[in-house]
Amino acid sequence: GTRVASPTSAEMTELAVDRSLLDANFGGYRLARDLLIEDRTEAHVLDTPAMDSSAAMGKTLGRIAHLAASRRNQLFDLGIQRLDPGHDDCFAFASEGGVFHAVDVPRSIDEPIKVSPINSIPIVAPEDPAEGPRMGPSIARAANSNTFALSTGGGDLSVASEDGTVRGCEPPTFGEDGGRRPFVIESVTHRPGSMALLVWVVSTGAGAAVELFRVTVEESADSKSWTPTGGAVKVAEGTSPPLWCKVATSSSVDEVFVVAMETVEGRSVKAKSGEPVKEWLPQDDEEAEEWIGNPGSAIAPSDGMGMAAWKAFNAEGDSEDEDDDAPRNPFDTDLEDGPLQVLMVSAWSDEVRTTAHMPRNKPCAIVHGGAHIGVSHGVHCLTVSVEADGAARHVSTNQALSYVAKGKPNRKFVLATPDGTCAAVVETKRTSFVYRTPAPAPNPPKSGLHQIFDLTEKVGSKLRGLPAGDVAHQNSTEAPVLGARLVCESDDGKGRARLVILTKGLIATQGVRAITKE
16 A cells, blocks of 8 residues: 655744834835846757646546645756856746756856756657646756656656766556556655655545655666656645645755645645536636637737636635635635645655644745745745754735735736845736835835736747747747746845746746946
8 A cells, every 4th residue: 555654743833923024105106117137138049849737637526636736836846056156046947848958047147047958868658648637747866966857748758867868767556556656756855876856746535636756766786767766755735736845854864855735734624525627618717718708819818728718817815705616716725725834744754744834824925035935925926944953934015916916817927036126927828917025124115116027028039039930939929838946046135036937939038127227
């Protein structure tokens, strides 16, 4: 049967809000014309189009599966490339040709990004993919080496080394029947001859959930392949995918996966165990059309496969008084959502500890840099630092960001910097809203600034100068956004940052001015 590592919560702490970091008199955001740096717009046309995994979610798999697909940021975080002060931040995306590409983003926004292949040999989906909801390809890099774990999303696993060499691995097995399942690689750590991975899978039906597993694999004696050392060990179960995950070294020798996710552990309202989760059926598309209103051809995906997921994602339904049968936006609070918790999962043993509890907070923003997560608190978005012992500490605030993001029904990603000075709401296509909220101490301004970043306007002019053959997709600035990141240039609190956006045909970047004019 499946080994299950049960979380312990003896040392769990609850998040305390630092009210000195909240501005009760914040006057909102006024339109600015110079928040974006004019000559720091960059367009990198991709040689091979990026793969859109959200299109694979055309099946009617229920709310949890739609939520998992909608939240996936397909510009995957690979962590820090180098440890020097001017280090690159490194991300990755999967191309349609089965090759993952690294995207090196220098800390200085004056330097261009670099895109390079990670695996020298394309990885291909298995001929007999595992059955179950497929969330698309995934990749993670070991924090302690340049070793990558890759998957097409069909239940397969490959390992790539720094020089691009790819070695296969027997597929991990899950559950009492030892069957294969599609999984997403969340994080990985590497030791000579062995690797530990944290992965998640989506189950549907009456027991719909996101299940978190630890998988360990070992290298063959001839170093040509990898094999799982046993069945996957279940470490947690939740109502949405992990919000954030990092590898840390605990007080003992073992590395631990530190992960924040909405777990079923201790939630106040239980799912009705005997009844299946309501599925999103084809006829619901028509009902949603009437209930949401016409989404508009400029924003809605043109392919029918992604339409149901798009409508579920964009349905604004968070009023307690509304009809229970109306479709809901998966980003909004639901009675069946679990509380947000921080777990510390041992990479090499069955120890799992719940170290922080945030029952009043919901995931709000992706905060890139260090051990940070963005959670809602009323109208605000709190940046929460996960400390070395797993405790959660409120360190900065993006004033009114939760409220502002809520008012963007076509939002795809909400991003924030760790210092609380900059944020962005990236929509499903073309448009992003960039926000500047200077830290409240010691003399907070009465209002923040915001400016619209229009991909077609800012980047389209750069593409028009390229030969037609160099632009694989002329409408790449109109293509759906697949991933986005907001990278802070330094920790000096001045807020100079770079917005990075991935579409099918290009990567666009935009520099954001520091608080003091340059």
